[in-house]
Amino acid sequence: MKIKIAVIGSTDFCQRTEQLVNNRKDIELNWYRYAEPSEAPSLLQTLKPCDALLFSGSLPYFYSKKLLENLPIPAVYLQQDETALAITLLHLSTQNQQELSRVSIDVREQSYIEHVLNDLGRSVELPFVHLLKDDEKITTITSYHQTLSLQGKTDMAITSVHAVFEQLQQQNIPACKMIDPESTILRSIEQAKQQALLQKSNSAQIAVGIVKSISSRQNVETSIAKMASIMQARWSVHDGDFTLYTSMGNIESAIKNKEFLSTFQSLATKAKMAFGCGESIIDATENANFALNLIQLSDGHCFYMLDTNKRLHGPFPQSEVTVEMKITEPALVEMAEKTKLSPANISKLMQYSLMRQTKQFTANDLALYLDVSRRTAERTLKKLVDYKYATIIGEEMTYRQGRPRALYEFNFHPYF
Incomplete structure (x- = not known):
């Protein structure tokens, strides 16, 4: 399979890449030359169909970052070292x-x-x-x-x-x-190629969507048909519940489609929707049902997608956060077994640890991040403290009268 890579850079960089891959049969480069890096966004609007983007440096890449969010293909840039x-x-x-x-x-x-x-x-x-x-x-x-x-x-x-x-x-x-070594340029081209292959593999995965009507009196078929058309999906209905069959790539494109999201919003109070991906229809359907069961009234009108690696994406359209629903790292498996916390909750705790500017936090801080009650956050922290995954390091005085709030620190490594 030949991978098409669009190269966006200076004339000098484009010439170097052309010389380096002249005899390669596995990739095809198309060059888009600029006089200044600030011209990169306008070049993106002239792209011919391709599988990946390679920028000659960080400046053209960051100039183009907003536009890249709407492109369904991977983008990499030559990283200086x-x-x-x-x-x-x-x-x-x-x-x-x-x-x-x-x-x-x-x-x-x-x-x-x-x-x-x-x-x-x-x-x-x-x-x-x-x-x-x-x-x-x-x-x-x-x-x-x-x-x-x-x-x-x-x-x-x-x-x-x-x-x-x-x-x-x-x-x-x-x-x-600055002299960019040939090895660095070739490594960046290879990175673009591998990301394109991975994207193709993921996009081709089977995906199943399940739409469950909240009330039998609600007619949602018109909206389902419209969303199915945008996703290039086939659909069926049984006992008022709809099943859509498509691919992960089509779902990822639909999530960025304003008409799709607008149609989904019309289902508010009428139906719940979720997607699952897998190597088979059975796996994808199981994941879709699992994602559907996670939708709570507190989430508002939203939908989730559970991929084949048990990563939960969403809630859409409010957020594109990804949460690990399974853990394989031995240290995390041990943590889950000891604390009885779910993989999703452990994943959220790791994300919380990474995003904080300071190490210390209160149960109330954690509750706000997890969108749970303070009592629930306190129960989670007690489990962590009992098994030495967190430590109480002090107290914080409240602005009102009352008991001081405990200050916590995590003891686990967040970079698994």
């Missing part, structure tokens, strides 16, 4: 005899600089470093290098952005481009 920085510095110091302390440089992450300098035993210094921001203007980056050069503080500018390099050259300011 320590290897690119080290090769560029080595080239300057050996070929050009450049004193590195008089070089200005723009990079994505400060850590790249730190790692390279540590590897060199701090034998060199790079005092002039500009950290690139997500949607930074090219003129801002150019101005940084230009100012240092005109002030006589630098003799050379290293830039990660081709458009900045060209602007500096036009102003007769000595500059060089």
Whole structure:
């Protein structure tokens, strides 16, 4: 299967990728060239059908991020790393005899600089470093290098952005481009290919939707037929309940379709809906029924989708959160067995731990996040404390009269 990848980048980057994959039979590259990274969003609107997107760097990718949310294909970008920085510095110091302390440089992450300098035993210094921001203007980056050069503080500018390099050259300011190693470019192309293959595999999975009428007096067939048409689904009805047969890819596209969501909203107070995916119709139907049973009145009018890996997506259209409904990591299996907490609740606890800016929290904080009562949150925390997955580290005085609230910290590792 040949994978089509759209490459969005500078002319120089597009030429390099063309040379590197000239004899590849498993991929086909289509090139979309820009003069500046800010032109990337407009190039997206001219895309021909493809399986994945590859951006030449972080700037064009982040310029395009809002548009990418509506595209059903994966997108990756060439990520700068320590290897690119080290090769560029080595080239300057050996070929050009450049004193590195008089070089200005723009990079994505400060850590790249730190790692390279540590590897060199701090034998060199790079005092002039500009950290690139997500949607930074090219003129801002150019101005940084230009100012240092005109002030006589630098003799050379290293830039990660081709458009900045060209602007500096036009102003007769000595500059060089960050050298992207061939291995890094090939790895990014391979990453785009593998993500496209994974997307195709997931999209082709069987999906079943179940719509259960709340009242037999409600006529929902017109809405079901309309949604089925948008999802390219076949449907049947039995005892007032509707079953839709389609693919996961069609559901993912429908979720982003305004007409589909509007039609779903017309079912409010009339029916409940959920989807399941699986390797067979039986598996998909089982997952759809499981997702249907999770819909509570407190959720409002919404629907869930449970995929073949037991990941619960939703509630749609309010949220696109994904919750693990099964756990295979030994440490998490042990945690579930000891505390008797469900995989879904453990998944939510891990997400809560990752999203918090501070480690300490109260039962009320957790209750608000889980959308449960404080008493329920306290029972959950008691289980965690009993088995040393959480610790009471102090108390927090309330603004009103009453007992101080306990302050907790998690003791488990959230990065499983």
